[in-house]
Amino acid sequence: MKVVVIGGGAVGSAVALFLKRLGGADVAVQVIEPDPTLRQASSALSAGSIRQQFSNAVNVQMSRFGHELLAQADEWLGVDGAPVALGFVPGAYLFCATDADALLANHRVQQAEGVAVALLTPAELGQRFAWLRCDDLALASLGLAGEGWFDGEAWARAIAHKARSLGAQWRRAKVVGLERRGARLQAAVLDDGSRVEADAFVNAAGPWAGAVGRLAGLDVPVHARRRTVFALRCPTALPQTPLVVDPSGVWFRTEGAGFIAAWSPGPDDEDPDDLPLEPDLTQFEQKLWPALAHRVPAFEALRVSRAWAGYYEVHAMDHNAIIGPHPDCPNLLLANGFSGHGLQHAPAAGRGVAEWILHGRYQSIDLSALGCERVLAKRPLIEQAII
Numbered sequence: 335m336k337v338v339v340i341g342g343g344a345v346g347s348a349v350a351l352f353l354k355r356l357g358g359a360d361v362a363v364q365v366i367e368p369d370p371t372l373r374q375a376s377s378a379l380s381a382g383s384i385r386q387q388f389s390n391a392v393n394v395q396m397s398r399f400g401h402e403l404l405a406q407a408d409e410w411l412g413v414d415g416a417p418v419a420l421g422f423v424p425g426a427y428l429f430c431a432t433d434a435d436a437l438l439a440n441h442r443v444q445q446a447e448g449v450a451v452a453l454l455t456p457a458e459l460g461q462r463f464a465w466l467r468c469d470d471l472a473l474a475s476l477g478l479a480g481e482g483w484f485d486g487e488a489w490a491r492a493i494a495h496k497a498r499s500l501g502a503q504w505r506r507a508k509v510v511g512l513e514r515r516g517a518r519l520q521a522a523v524l525d526d527g528s529r530v531e532a533d534a535f536v537n538a539a540g541p542w543a544g545a546v547g548r549l550a551g552l553d554v555p556v557h558a559r560r561r562t563v564f565a566l567r568c569p570t571a572l573p574q575t576p577l578v579v580d581p582s583g584v585w586f587r588t589e590g591a592g593f594i595a596a597w598s599p600g601p602d603d604e605d606p607d608d609l610p611l612e613p614d615l616t617q618f619e620q621k622l623w624p625a626l627a628h629r630v631p632a633f634e635a636l637r638v639s640r641a642w643a644g645y646y647e648v649h650a651m652d653h654n655a656i657i658g659p660h661p662d663c664p665n666l667l668l669a670n671g672f673s674g675h676g677l678q679h680a681p682a683a684g685r686g687v688a689e690w691i692l693h694g695r696y697q698s699i700d701l702s703a704l705g706c707e708r709v710l711a712k713r714p715l716i717e718q719a720i721i
C-alpha cells in the first residue's frame with residue numbers, strides 16, 4: 335500500500351511514524367513537505383504545552399497518549415539508542431473561572447476519565463499561590479499529573495526522525511494539485527511538475543488544510559488565525575507557577591527564567607484569517623498587560639523581551655479537530671483543525687489515522703467523535719476548555 339502525507343509538521347510526521355510502526359514494509363509512506371525548516375509551521379511556533387484538562391473524553395484520551403510519548407520519549411522516539419531531548423518540564427495548568435459551573439461540568443468529565451485535578455476555592459488558591467489575585471474568582475482547577483511544557487519544534491523533529499528511521503520518506507515539494515476521479519483521489523501533483531499516485535492521502539497541512547482540501551474540491555473548514563506569543567521578564571520571581579489560564583482569555587506560564595504569555599480572542603472578538611505572520615505588538619498593552627497585572631500584581635513591572643506569531647488552525651464550529659476519512663472522498667484522510675492543541679494530540683491523531691488506513695477502523699482510541707460527519711451535519715462536539 336502507498337500513502338502520501340501532505341505536510342510534515344508534528345501531525346504529518348506522527349501519521350508517518352504510526353503507519354510505519356503498524357504497517358512495516360507493507361506500507362510505503364511519502365511525506366510531502368516544502369519547508370524542512372518548518373519556519374511557518376505551527377509546530378515550530380507554538381507554546382508547546384500539554385494538559386489533561388479538556389471537557390471531552392476523546393481529547394483527554396488523546397492528551398494522555400501524547401503525554402506517554404513525551405514522558406517516555408527515549409522509548410517511543412529514540413533512534414539507535416540516542417537520547418531524545420524535548421526539554422519537557424512537568425507542570426500544571428490552572429484554569430481560573432469567574433463562573434464555577436463550567437469548571438464543575440468539565441471536572442465531571444475529567445473525573446470519569448481518571449484525570450487528577452484539584453478544584454480550588456479562592457481561599458485555597460490564595461494559600462497555594464500567594465502572588466495570585468483571587469477575590470474576583472469563583473473557582474479554579476489545577477492539574478495534578480500529565481501536564482507540562484516542552485520544545486514543540488524538537489518534538490516535531492523527533493517524531494519525523496523516528497518515522498524516517500522506520501522507512502518513511504520525506505520529499506521536499508508542495509502539493510499543488512489533487513487528481514480526483516469520483517469519490518477517489520488518485521494522485522498528488524507537486525510543484526516540481528511530478529505526480530505521485532497512492533492508495534490513500536492524508537491532509538496534514540495544519541493551517542493550510544483548507545487550501546489542500548480545495549485542491550480536491552472539498553471544503554475543509556480550517557482557518558489560519560494568527561496568535562502572538564510574548565516572552566516576558568519580571569523582576570519578581572513567582573514560586574511554583576503553573577500555566578495560568580485567566581478568564582480574560584490571556585494565559586501565561588514560566589519559560590526558563592522568564593514567562594511567555596498570549597491572548598486568545600473570544601467569540602465576540604475579531605479574528606481574521608490569514609494575517610501575515612508578524613507579531614501584533616499592540617496586543618501587549620491592549621490585552622495582555624492589563625489582564626496580567628490585574629491577576630498578578632507583580633506583573634505591573636513586566637517587560638517584553640521578544641514576540642513571535644504563529645497560526646492556530648481553527649475549526650470554528652467547535653474548536654475540535656477533524657480526524658478521519660472525508661465522506662465524499664474516503665481515501666482522503668483528514669487530521670486537521672486542532673484549534674491550538676494539535677502538538678499534544680499529534681501522536682493520538684497519527685496513530686488513529688494509521689489504524690484507519692491500515693485496518694479500516696480505530697483500534698486504540700476511538701476517534702469517531704472527531705469525524706468529518708459531525709462537521710457536514712453541523713453537529714458540534716463542544717469543547718469548553720478552549721484556550
Ligand SMILES: Cc1cc2nc3c(=O)[nH]c(=O)nc-3n(C[C@H](O)[C@H](O)[C@H](O)COP(=O)(O)OP(=O)(O)OC[C@H]3O[C@@H](n4cnc5c(N)ncnc54)[C@H](O)[C@@H]3O)c2cc1C
Nearest residue numbers: 341343344345376377380381383509540644675676677678
Ligand atoms: C501560538 C501557538 C501556540 C500553540 N500552543 C500549543 C500548545 O501549547 N499545545 C498544543 O498542543 N498545541 C499548541 N498549538 C497548536 C499546535 O502548534 C498545532 O495544532 C500543531 O502544530 C499542528 O501541527 P500540524 O503538523 O498539523 O501543522 P504544522 O506544524 O503547521 O505543519 C503543517 C505543514 O504542512 C505543510 N504544508 C502546507 N501546505 C502544503 C502543501 N500544499 N503541500 C505540502 N505541504 C504543505 C507546511 O509547510 C507545514 O510544514 C499552538 C499553536 C500556536 C500558533
